[in-house]
Amino acid sequence: MSCEQCNSNHKDLFFIHQGLRMCRVCLSVATLEPIEITCPNHLIEDINLSFDLTLKQKEVSKQLCNTYERNILFEAVCGAGKTECVLELIKDRLNKGLKVGWAIPRRQVVLELTSRLQKVFPSLSIIAVCEGYTTQLSADLVLFTTHQAFRYKQSFDVLILDEVDAFPYKGNHLLHHLISQTYKQQCIMMSATIPSNLRKTMTLEKWPHITCYERPTQIPLTIPVHIKTLSWIMIFMIFKLKHRQKKWLIFVPSIKLAQRYALILRCDSLTSKSNDKEKIIERFSNAEQGMLVCTTILERGVTFINVHVMVIMAHHRVFDESSLVQIAGRVGRHKMYPTGDVFFISSQESEEMNACIRTLQNANVIAYGV
Amino acid sequence: MHPYTPKRQCHCLWCLVPLDKQDFSFLIRHDYLCCEHEQFLTSKVKQVSIKDRDINYFFEYEHTMASLFFRYKEHKDIPLCGCIFYPHRKDLKTIIQDRSVVIVPSSVTKTQLRGFHPLQLSLEICGIKSLDILEKIDNSDQKKKGKAQRNLTYFRMKSSYPTLTHEVVLIDDVLTTGNSLMRCWDLLESQGHHVIGCVLAINSSWLM
Structure with a gap:
């Protein structure tokens, strides 16, 4: 018999305690009552954006909004404005009385996106639910890390699943199962780097594939x-x-190396173990030049203006194709500074590096024919 | 055989990854752990002197050990009892020989809440019968106390207990400040016993 919560079914993964059959895989994920999500008590009229969407973004936004299939795969290159493209969909579904959730594997991205969305929808109550932010669990729009999905069994009608290929969601069967339990009607999966297994499922099950290159x-x-x-x-x-006179993000493969390089270069480092992560990011964002040594923690979901990127030991197994594409995508995201430098530095070539370069070249060919 | 005694299985008892031991089976000592955790649990018994008392220990208490104990005790992942003393049962039995084994007591409320005694169970599956004959006078949570408050924790012998050998082995899982172990040690010595201390993991500050 398989576990109701995580679908594990091997006998090694179960034990009996006080007459109850316990699953070791999801033991740490307490069985809680599902959270009842609130609905906005008014209609959302405007989306408060300080800029206009491009024609392509408007087209994609409309496509997303008018697609009602159970699963949608939304693929857009880094910096194409995925968030802006789904705003119309959020507005539409909330106005129809549906409950919307937004799941992201990375805590840092959840926090940053929550403050961005709060500015876009000032009349809505929007909360982040992740490590350190679990006192309030219900609001009009809930953004949560995939690890928090166990709280929201069947709580949402529509779920936006951002960065589907990011650690720790990628390849984690427990998280996949928990996420599939959170929504009733529709899931919009999006990323700049869609994993091949998801592409296969999309083709097999004929999900709509919406792109923006x-x-x-x-x-x-x-x-x-x-x-x-x-x-x-x-x-x-x-x-x-x-x-x-430039601002450099230097990616290294491990926490130890990040600390070592930061010491040599006399600059900040940012890893999952850093204290005051928000302050370090803010300091680097506000600086006009300088360096920040980081691990893959900053590979996605963050925007720095006029930044250039360098990947040290780019052949390391930590840097797979999707990770490198995301890292390269940190450059040229602002209209004032649409270009920049991306260097992969390593003593040897790797298939992942070549695949990343090929993917980016293909995206450019599709979008601009160059 | 105890129901929680580790046996040959398809998933690592510690991290639950599927075991594929075909290639390195000749290197594997335990057939219930993956290569990574197998290596981690091959530590030999060592000794450290704390306050002029020699204490036997197996590991330095660092984050891997901490996460193991957290899962075992707080998430009540009971099968993990096979990763505590079980891989070192031979060394442990050499230390114990035919001496009585006394365990450092834990909070009664916590044990009731958990529904099992973590330390006693981890010894039980090694075939070691331990005696829980000491009790805390103050039953509040150790973690919520400061260092000074922990110093005020006292122990006493329970009202009735079986006869002990002259030499007793006092066992705890983790030695952090060392206060509990030392106070139990004092108490047993005051009863005329010679004490041999043994813990699974020891805080790195004692090893500097």
């Missing part, structure tokens, strides 16, 4: 440059970059 800046995506070099030359290069 254009950025609002109408400038092609920056193609990363691979620099093959030894590590001591690499450090020398970074030192030289430090004296150029």
Whole structure:
């Protein structure tokens, strides 16, 4: 017999305690009463955006809004404005009295997106539910990390599942099952890097596939440059970059390396173990030049203006194709600074690096023919 | 055989990943742990002197150990009792020989809430019968107390208990401040026993 909550069915994963059959996989996920989500007590009239959507964004937004199938796959390149494209859908569904939730694997992204959406929908109560933010669980619009999905069994009518290919959601069967339990009618899965297994399911089950390969800046995506070099030359290069008037995000494969590089370069580092993550991000956002050494924690969901990117040891197994595409996508997101540099630095080539470069080139060919 | 005694299985007892031991089976000592956790649990018994008392221990208490104990005690993942003393049962039995085994008591309320005694169970599956003959006078939660308050925790012998051997082995799972263990040690010594201390993991501050 399989577990009702996580679908595990192997006998090794169960034990009997005080007469009850317990599942070890979801033991830490307490069985709670599902949360009742509130509905807005008024109709949402306007979306408070400080800029106009491009023609392509408007078209995609309309397509999303008018699609009512159970599953939709929304693929858009980094910086294409995925969030802006689903705003119309949120407004439409909420005005129809449906309950909308937004699940994201990364805590940092949940927090950032919540404050962005609060500005867009000032009349709605919007909350983030993630580690450290679990006192309020119900609002008009709930953004939550995929780990919190156990609280919302059948709580939403429509679920937006952002960054479907991100750790820790990717490949985690428990989280997949928990997410599938949260919504009743529709799930919009979106990312810039759709995993191949999801593509196969989409083809098999004939889900609508909505795409947007254009950025609002109408400038092609920056193609990363691979620099093959030894590590001591690499450090020398970074030192030289430090004296150029630019803002650099330096990605490294591990927390230890991030701390070591930050010490050498005398700059901040940001990893999952850093304290005051929000402050470090704010400090880097406000700076006009400088460096921030980070792990893949910053690979997605964050926008810095006029930033350039460097990936150290880009051949490392941590940096898979989707991770590298997302990292490259941090550059050129603002219309004032639509271009930038992306360097992959490593002593050897990797298939993942080449795949990333190919994916970005293909997106440019589809969108702009270049 | 105890129902929680680890046996050959298809998933790692610790991290639940499916076990595929075909390639490295000759390296594996336990057939219920993955390579990563198998390596982690192969520590040998060591000794450290704290306040002039020699204490046997197996591990330095760091985050992997902490997460194991958290899952075992707080999430009540009872099968994990096979990852506590069980992989070291031979070393443990060498220390114990035919001496009586006394455990450092834990809060009665917590044990009732959990529905099992974590330390006693982890020894039970090794075939070691432990005696829970000490009791705390103050039953409040250790974690909620400061260091100074922990110093005020006292123990006493329970009103009735079986006869102990002259030499007793005093066992705890984790030694953090060392207060509980030392107070129990004092109490047993005051009853005329010679005490041998043994813990599974020890706070790194004691090892510097």
